[in-house]
Amino acid sequence: MKKLQITIYCASSPNIHPDYFSAAKKLGELLSTISCTVSYGGGASGLMGALADSMIHHGGDIKGFIPHFMIEREWQHPQVPSMHVVQSMHERKELLLANCDIAIALAGGCGTLEEFMEALTWKQLKLFQGKLMILNTNAYYKPLLKMLDSAVRENFMADDSYEMWEVHEKPEEIFNAIVKQK
Template sequence: MQKIKKVCIYCASSENIDPKYFEATEKLARVLVKNNITVVYGGGSRGLMGRLADTIIAEKGRIVGIMPHFMKEVEFHHKDVNEFIFTADMHERKKQFMVGVDALITLPGGCGTMEELLEAMTLKRLGIFTKPIVILNAFGYYDHLIKMLEFSIEENFMKPIHSDIWKTFEDPEKVLEAIHQSTPWSKDALKYS
């Protein structure tokens, strides 16, 4: 079993969400710190992004923020994050999220979080990105998205093998188990995309 050293987390910047999502984020952050895993994330100081960073910093873990310059200029960046990478734009930011990570983890979020997740799934489908993609379906948040993905397979817009692109889990403390249970993926995936 490969040791997980670095993960990227996609998550929300919204502050107006149910406290249960913040609690799930804290639990996941603590598991990652306990296992000495570096976290790469969007660099924000608000919403789940802020709670993720605050928890990792409080627990003495390592977190890296990646953010376009224009977002720093309006003070969205978390000033206490260990390391920051500032990019020219959102496209470069998404590329940097995937550099050197052992897995991608998606927490509840809005259109930005879902867009990042779906792009990662597309890149995996094409064999460009081959690491585990796990979705924290806390409190059934992603039920409708998962049903839509399954429906796209049923309707032959994707193949049955594409259901192995992602793995869902509901308990934030089971994140490492979800990563390790993910189906290995090949760069040859383009052949059956």
């Protein structure tokens, strides 16, 4: 059976509600129990750090993709065994989606939103064939989902656009959807 390639987009901010950290840690723990490689932005703080710490602690396979300028600022996670240094954010985004079976958005700021929206755009253009999932902890993505609904209703996106993403409220729901897919 093919080893799943999962990309996770998430926040680097350490100043967020503990529920988001719990969700990232739980998802890392769950994903560590199946045959998959998780790729992420390579950071050590915020949800990125929590996800990586959880994957490492539970014996999961995680690799980071981090631009050189972030290493200069010492933002990289020092314990991630496979850290790929790239030249730009554009290169990082491209590599995170290369060979990706599932891309998951956890809560995050502009960077997370931008990365997920680019993946969604690539999916719409049929440049990305994988699944897109949103972990909607504490209804964080409610405004984005409302905006996407508006885009469909106002005909900026096709009626079948809803099929391009899945929304799950809990890490266990995402995990169950992934396991069911395998």
